[in-house]
Amino acid sequence: MKKHLHYAFCILTLLIVATGCKKNRDTETIDIGKDAFVSATSLANLTKLQLQAAATLKGFSAYAALVQYDVDFYQITYKTTYKGNKINASGLLCIPKGMTSSPALLSAQHGTMFSDADAPSNFPNSFTGFELFASTGFITVIPDFVGYGVSKDIVHPYYDMQTSALAVTDMLQAVKYYLKDKNIAFSNKLFLVGYSEGGYVTMAAQKEIETNTTDNLTLTAAAEGAGGYDVTGMLAKVATVTTYPDPSFFALFMQAYNTTYNYNRPLTDFFTQPAATNIPSLLDGSKNSDQINAALPATLPALFNPTFYAALSNPTAETAFKAQVAANSFPNWYPVSPTRLYHGTADQNVYFETSQSTFNKFKAAGSSQLTLIPIPNGTHETSVTPMMVDALQWFKGF
Known part of the structure; x- marks a missing residue:
């Protein structure tokens, strides 16, 4: 009898410890997000039909057939770090409605922008196309980046790896806190996707998530397109051409x-x-x-x-x-999560060689779940849609 009681006591102790560890980790995640979160403002509520019409009108007709759900849109303001100081930043949160299962989180990073009016959090007056991912079944986060939205008075730190990464991970933490606070269910899967500058920012966020365990974020997969990750190689190529x-x-x-x-x-x-x-x-x-x-x-x-x-x-x-x-060209690191690099072979804005050199470097370093997908004869403009359609289907496979 004593032996059985001792065994039961050990099992009970293990359960208590395990539960305590889970509770502590969940609490840590909530605390991180609570510190980052500032506010959420409702922007729009669009139906499936409205989103299908927007997809066609804005040149994203390839996505129209994939649209399935109505979506609620919010501007999220959150804390991030710029030059060592905490500042307010912003972005767009898109939540699909009427799903029967808990949707995964997806953070989508936009390409280079110059106009303040184009910031994703200016939706519905602005439109990146990534908003449509929410209607396919992902809770979609689209950071403005530092220098746009509520932080537009700051000079955008273009191709600064650390600031780029934190703009994404801090917003994800803030959004996770907001979703938990509002009892909005989401799964434990997290996807990252981006194109052009957004491809670079996506890789920066991936590096941050994979190397900084204090973020309490776990990446499921990442899709990065034409990001110019090898900034050194990009400038070396620029030195050999006259037109751009x-x-x-x-x-x-x-x-x-x-x-x-x-x-x-x-x-x-x-x-x-x-x-x-x-x-x-x-x-x-x-x-x-x-x-x-x-x-x-x-x-x-x-x-x-x-x-x-x-x-x-x-x-x-x-x-x-x-x-x-x-x-800022990703030295001494390689991706360990499933990762796809996409790039048009005829891209004259961000040279295909910058993805090839990055792929070669990462593979040589030991990256085992990395794939380079060339888009034959794709330009910087024409490669976006084939990449996004492929990446979306790939994500759904997880």
């Missing part, structure tokens, strides 16, 4: 690095006149990429200061800048 379809990207990139890393150099160090003088007003959030491109020189030798342009291909020049670029 979107000079606005480089205006944003150099202004971001100059501000984020406190270089505070005159823009004439990087650009010719009058571009150097005009760039701050071109990037004030009132203009889109087409307007900015039209106001900048059409060729790179005419855009860049000749000394700086020559320095891009000189290993001994601009060493501090290049070291920062290298630090």
Whole structure:
């Protein structure tokens, strides 16, 4: 009898310890999110039919047949970190209605934007296309990123790995707290997806989740498209060409690095006149990429200061800048979660070689669940839809 009582006592003790551990972990997750969460504001409630119509109207007709659910939309304001300080950031939360099972969480990262009006949290006046993922059965989170939405007065830290990552993970924590607080069910699966700058931000968030256990986030799978992850390789290629379809990207990139890393150099160090003088007003959030491109020189030798342009291909020049670029190119890490890299082979905005070099580096380092999916003859614009359709079906397989 004593033996049986001792056995029962041991089992009871283990159950209590296990339950206590689970409770502590859940409590930690809620506490992290509670600290991050600021507010939620209802923006819209759209039906399946309205979303199907929006998909067709906005050029996402390939998704229309996949739309299944009505969706509630909210602006989420949350705390994140920029240059070591806590700030308010924002994004869009999309919650499908009428599902019979608990939906997975999906964080979708948008491409490069210039106009404040395009921030995802300005929905329904703005539309990224990622909103449609919610209507296919995912609770979808779309961060504005620092520099847009409620943080629009900050210069967007373009291709800064750490700030990019935290904008995603902090919003996910805030959203998880909000969903728990409102008793909205969700599963333990988490997916990340993004294209162009969003592909880079997605990879940055993946690295943060996989390497920082204090986040209490577990990634199920990630899909990253045309993200220019090898920033060093991207700039090396730029040094060998004279034309580029979107000079606005480089205006944003150099202004971001100059501000984020406190270089505070005159823009004439990087650009010719009058571009150097005009760039701050071109990037004030009132203009889109087409307007900015039209106001900048059409060729790179005419855009860049000749000394700086020559320095891009000189290993001994601009060493501090290049070291920062290298630090943002995912050194000493590789993805361990199931990951797909997508890239159009005819992309002239973000070169296909940057995905190939990243894939090769990660595979050589030991990444065993990584796949590179070339999109034959795909440009930066035409590769978005085939990637998203494939990634969506892939996610649903989990």
